[in-house]
Amino acid sequence: MSEIDNNQSGDTRRDFLKKTSLFTALSLTPLTVLKAADNKVDERFAELFEKIPLNLKVNNKAYSLKVEPRVTLLDLLREELDLTGTKKGCDHGQCGACTVHVDGARVNSCLSLAVMNEGKSVTTIEGLAKGEELHPMQAAFIKHDGFQCGYCTPGQIMSAVACVREGHANSKEEIREYMSGNICRCGAYPNIVDAIQEVKEKGTAI
Amino acid sequence: MDFFVDENDRVDGIEKVTGKAKYFAEFKLPGLTYGVLVPSTITKGKITAIDIKAAKNAPGVLDVLSHLNKPSAAGYEAGGGSPMKIFYTDEVFFNGQPVALVVADTFERATYAATLVKVSYEKAAFNTDFKKSIADASVAKKQGQPPYVRGVADAYKTAEVKVEQTYEMPVETHNPMELHGIIADWRTNDQVTVYAKTQGVKAAQATIANVFKIPQENIQVKSEFVGGGFGMALRTWPLEIATIMASKQVKRPVKLVITRDQMFTMVGNRPAAYQKIGLGATKDGKITGITHTAFGQTSTYENFTEGVVTMSKFMYASENVNTNYYVVPLDMSVPIWMRGPGEATGAFALESAIDEMAHALDMDPLEFRIKNDPETDPMKNIPFSSKNIKEAYKLGAEKIGWNNRKNKPGSITEGPWKIGYGVSIGVFNASRGRATVKGILNANGSLILQSATSDIGPGTGTGMVLIASRLMNIPVEKITFELGDSSLPPAPSQGGSTTLSTVGTAVNDVCVSLKATIAELAANANMSTTSNFVEVLKKNNLPMIEVTKQSQANQQGKEYSMYSFSIHFVQVKVHNLTGVVKVSKIVSVGDSGKIISPKTARSQMVGGAVGGIGMALTEEALLDNRYGKYVNNNFADYHVPVHADVPEIDVIFIDKPDYIVNPMGAKGMGEIALIGFAGAVANAVFNATGKRIRSLPITPDKVLEG
Amino acid sequence: MINFQFLRTSIVKTALSLVAKDPKATFIAGGTNLVDLMKRGVTAPEKLIDINQLPLKQIELKNNILHIGAMVSNSALAENAIVKEKFPLLMLALQSGASAQLRNVATVGGNMMQRTRCGYFYDTTMPCNKRQPGSGCGAIGGYNRMHAIFGTSESCIAVHPSDMCVGLVALDAQVVIAGAKGERKINFIDFHRLAGTTPEKDNNIQKGELIVRLEIPVNNLNKNFHYQKVRDRSSYAFALISVAAALELKDDVISTVRLAMGGVAHKPWRLVAAENFLKGKAATLANFEAAAKIAMEGAKAFGENDFKLKMAPNTIIEALTVAKAKA
Known part of the structure; x- marks a missing residue:
């Protein structure tokens, strides 16, 4: 078992390419590749080394990806x-x-x-929604008009659901404090708080 | 049957709460590339060299655009230097001006490559110091609006009681939550589609046509969902043109999303302002003179003016009024209207001064305002089309508990907190322009309305659908309103609280016309004129009927003065030891005619109040004049209000139709929701503490030191 | 951002050696500050060692000492039952910082390691001795409203932005640091540094070392305590001034007192002289005022932050008053 849990080499791409033993393994001509790396031109090749595997689930769907670490x-x-x-x-x-x-x-x-x-x-x-059926928080946002332009809305809703689940929605004051990490420039705050409070008070498991 | 119910939800609510609503940056085009801007790091001067070698060699980079490879824009060759021509000369006008654009195959690669572009400059002396420049005679000022005099100028100076004060406002930034940008995609050599973030798809189309000298119909501007604008998306900015150029150059669609710090310099701001107000009154509280002199900030390369002193000319019954407004050109990016625009700036000064006068007279400021409320427009000498502000004062005062207020400042305490109440008025022109709407009435029972208007958040579609629903007796879910596409029938940009009035009138005209056609068709088919349109169309073997109507601007401006009004009441708590101000209660009263969509209208008033809290207490873009650069150009340090800053907000509407303004009787409210609010807060802080803060924002340090 | 390398390990020793041997390598924990700094080009490590899998997430009480793993998130710490009961001052300080989202990710160790929020530090086109030694200090003579009034130097007047650390310094915490030669323990108050002539150094941790744990001795300061944060908006803002105050009262006489301040210095600022003054005195407003005055000795402001000379003592008084009033 390796001490390093992901399979990216510990060296920079250039250092990596300089390791002739690996080039042999990859059946590549070291000089050509090294020159390519120095000139940062061979991106197709670079991808092999600069992207690393990532396995994660998003909305219950499993993804096996290769991504640059800076993404x-x-x-x-x-x-x-x-x-x-x-x-x-x-x-x-x-x-x-x-x-x-x-x-x-x-x-x-x-x-x-x-x-x-x-x-x-x-x-x-x-x-968040189950097919066509809106999540109760989404429905409450519509009912209380918890948005205008709608751009902060997905973040507000995700945060609101967590706020209730965390148990931080016991009063308007507490909701306001624990939702303060979500800025709404249109200023829908009071409506958002009303929506969250309603979902919380209904007590439905969310 | 009335399908128009009070609590109608937004027509695009489901798209917005599920993440399905697509904003400009979210269109996935084949071969999409990413643009990243290189901003100037000097404030003024010339670019002497741009070294793009490293950037061009960086992984995934397609091209680097700058004035050195001057991308094609036929319109730029025709004279004139304004508006700013991007990548056209070596001149730098402000810090953060885009000087190059890197295009790469991924966002990360473009972002990295942009750091590799090395720009050399020849620096020139610059001036960004607004306050210093006002007193500095060597800095040329421009007249921002013609001087205005009614009666005797400076009459306040000889009044029995006078107030003479200076009020300051910093630069504010719109900072909608959505970052600005564009996707440009040339379909052919002279046809382009852009996915934009704009308050006016037709205006954007015209600008692009002008720059690239191609026919307007070759340009499609799409902008259905806009993540907030507040004025900043009222023009097509140089960075958008740069992206369109880039797409032409690399022959692939290019997406540019600017960064939050670039939002402070590349897409306008509310200009800083310095205002002097002189107020004169008789001892019994009648205003005898108003003098309002304002200075606003503008840029050296483009001019910007707004209505800072407008309100002072007609809001109060004074025989003597004089105003003057100057702009100070600085080496900064050009401002643009920000919600409530200049009127909000002016209202802060005027409404603070009014409160100061009431205090000097030992009068209740509400009573003082009512006493000086003009019955007719004292500037134009014509009646108001409608004005119910006395009623608004009364309803708001009751709701906030105005009778708990003590006229003597500092009278109410609650532990370490001092409590105060403040009031202020807001007013904005209720104008109406020209718009075209197409209506398609289908035999399946649906109605489709189309117009190239926008929705930056107020709920344009919702309002239009409700107007049509009420007129046509069609349920809202059967009506669709299509907007945000330049290929739709033309409409003006969404700004200045005009959309509901302007586009709504065209919707009204379309519905009236459709109803007449249905009645006619019914008569032809020997049906009752009140028959359901579905039956009528079927009987006539028509799958649909289509009507396009252009509504005209309001023609009654010479006979009536048309305005929307708001009254803002606030209660504040001010902490004795820390100077922290908390707005604890808000009652905003809107006098803006008939309310078409109560739910979204209320939200707009609420949003204005939240913006007002920001203006009053937290927002200030800080520029270090040694560098000509903002030092708090991010959301951590430029404080827009958060949830915890905002109490419950009561909104009251007078809800009386004004049919002089338009057939719906409805007036706009986007601006009045904000205008005046900051004054109400400042007045409440004075009432709580006896400290008059004349410089926004009212941060804890100012209260402590005040 | 350069396309750095990314390595993940679940073994402390491996993590240490990976960073120790490579000058361009650094640890990444929650990343809430580091990723931000990397995006702005303030720092550009070429190799990141992801330490989120390290077994440093325990919160345990052992022999009347609370052990907190360095990788415990800020929210987990604030929500911890032992912390709520025995160290509620720390809970309040944690809750005053950042947002719920950031606290879910930000770790205890990362919070201690976070850099200043000075605008000149963050903007790579401006002078900053902390970011680029020798380039000058933009804040002196510039916008320094958020800046320090204690322990400043000619090269830097930045403040440490943490709330948690203000609570920890008040609670006499200790920091356990692992390095190639094993673990060492330092007092929390000695962890962060004053800027002096080396503002680029925020703290006394050495390259290749890693914070593994905090230890806080149990005290009787869980009844009369308060964390007062004064800021430009009601939440989600850095402190203009913050004060952590805790009292142990016997018949209104102060037997133990802890006072620390945030937003005033390059490190969390413990108010030792004020504590010494209050010890054994009656918990009266007059004594609080006198203590606040003592706390301010040696304060020096830079123009935009002159107000702190008034706000700081006021906030001390307010924090003590609220702490005392707690039943």
Whole structure:
């Protein structure tokens, strides 16, 4: 069993390419490849080394991917998996628009490298409803008009569901505090709080 | 049967809560590439060299655009330097100006390659210091609006009681939650589709046509869902043009989503303002003179003005009023209207001064306002089309518990907190423009309405569907309103609280026409004129009927003065030791004619109040004048209000139709929801503490030091 | 962001050696600060060692000492039953920081390691001695509203942004650090540094070392305590001033007192002199005021943050007053 749990080499790409023993194994001409790496031109080749495997579940669907380590979970969802319901609002963990659940906990997907989510289960806004049947929080947001432009809404809803599940929705004041990581520039806050409070008070398991 | 019920939900609610609503950046086009901008790191000067070698050699990079490879834009060759021509010259006008655009096959690669572009500059001296420039005669000021005088200028100076004060506002940024950007996709050499974030698809289409000198019909602008605008998406910004150029150059669709810090410099802001108000009154509380002089910030390369002093001309019954408004060109990016625009800036100053005068007179500020409320428009000498603000004052005062307020500041305490109440008025033009709507009435019972208007959040479609539902007696779920596509019948941009009035009137006209046609068809078929349209169409063997109507701008502006009004009441708590201000109660009263969609209308008022809390207490873009650069250009340090800042908000509507403005009797409310709010907070802080903070935002330090 | 390498390990020793031998390698825990810094180009490690799988997530009480694994999340710590009961001051400090989402990911060790929020530090086009030693300090003579009033130097006036650390320094925590030569233990108060002439160093951890655990001795400060945070908005903002206060009262006489302040220095700022003054005195407003005055000795402001000279003592008084009033 390796001490390193993922299979990326400990060396930079260039260092890696310099290891002739590996080149032999790969049946490649060292000089050509090395030159390519130095000039950063052979991207097709580079991908072999720069992307690393990632296995995760998103909305109960299993994915086996290869991604660059610098790709965030947010960009993976939006650009690779076409799950654009999760929004990019600031890309720095300062607005909450990118909130998703990772193994049940709400997190800002913009500050999470995708590769840090190996083996985890991610739920996005697209995974909240059961088919055509809206999740009670989604229905409550519509009823209380908990949005205007709708851009922060998926993040607000994911955060709201977690807020109730965590047991932090016992009063308006508590909801406001525990929802403060989700900014809404249209200012739908009071309506969002009403929606959350209603879902909480109904007591339905969410 | 009335299908129009009070609690109608938003027509696009399900799309928005399920993540299915697609905003501009979410269209997955084959061969999509990613653009990332390189912003200038100097504030003024010239670009002497751009080294793109490393960037171009970086993995996945397709091209790097800059003025050095001047991408094709026929329109730029025709004279004039304004609006700013992107990648056209070596000139740098402001810090953060886009100077290059990197296009790569993935977002990560484009982002990395952008860091490899090395730009060399020749720096020039610059000035971004707004406050210093006002007093500095060497900084040229421009007249922002013609001077206005009614009666005697500066009459306040000789009044029995006078107030003369200065009010300051910092730069604010719109910062909608959705980052700005565009996807550009040239279908052929002279046909382009753009997925945009815009408040006006037709305006965007016209701008693009002008820059690239191709026919408007060759350009399709799609922008169905817009993640907030607040004014910043009222124009097509240079960065959008850059992306369209890039797509032409690399012959692939290019997507550009700018970063949050770029939102502070590339897409406008609410300009900083410095205002002097002089108020004169008789001892018994009659205003005898108002003088309002304002300075606003603009840029050196494009001019921007707004209605900062407008409200002072007609809001109060004073025989003597004079106003003046100047703009100060600085080496900063050009501002753009931000919700409530200049009127919100002006209202803060005027409504603070009114409160100061009431205090000087030892009068209840509500009573003082009512006493000076004009019956007719004192600027134009014509009646208001409708104005119910006395009723609004009364309803709001009751709801907030105004009679708990003590006129003497600092009278109410609650532990470490001091409690205060404040009031302020907001007003905005209730204008109406020209719009075209197409209506398609189908034999299957559905109605499709189309217009190239926008919805940046207020619920345009919801309002239009409700108007049609009420007029046509068709259930809302059978009506679709299509918007946000330049190929639809033309409509103006969504701005200045005009959409409901303007597009709604065209919807109204379409429905009236459809009903007449149905009645005619019914008569032809010997049916009752009140027959259901489905039966009528079937009987006439028609699968559908189609009507297109263009509504005209309101023609009665010479006879009536048309405005929407709001009254904001707030209660604040101010902490004795820490200076923290909490808005603890809000009552906003809207006097904006008939309410078409109560649920979304209420949300708009609520949203305005939240924006008002930001303006009053937290928002300030801080520029370090040594570098010409913002130092808090992010959501952690530029504080927009969060959940915990916002109490319950009561919204009251007068809900009386004004049929002079339009056939629905409804007036816009996007601006009035915000205008005046900050003044109400400042007035409440004074009432709580006796401290008059004349510089926004009212942060804890100002309260402590005040 | 460069396309760094990414390695994951579940063995502490391996993690240590991977970072120790490579100058361009660094640990990544929650990533809530590091990823942000990497996106802004403030730091550009070429190799990340993901330590989220390390077995450092325990919270246990052993011999009246609370052991907290460095990889415990901020929310897990705030929600922990022992913390709620015995160290509620720490709970309050944790809840005052960041947002629910960030606290779910941010770890105890990462919170301690977070960099300042100074705008000049974050903007790579501005001067900053912390980011780029020798480039100057943008905040001195610039916007320094959020900046330090204690222990400043000519090279840096940045503050440490953590709330949790203000609670921990008040609670006499100790930090257990693992390195190639085994574990060492330092007092929390000695973990972070003042800027001095080396503002690039936030703390006294060495390259290749890793925080593995915190230890907090049980105390009697779980009745009269308060964490008062003053900020520009009601939540999700960094402190202008924060104060952690805890009292042990016997008939209104203060037998033990802990006071620490955030938002005022390059490190969480323990108010030792004020504590010494209060010890053995009656818990009266007059004594709180006198203590606050003592706490402010040596404070120096830089223009935009002059207000802190008033807000800081006021906040101390408020925190003590609320702490005392708690039944």
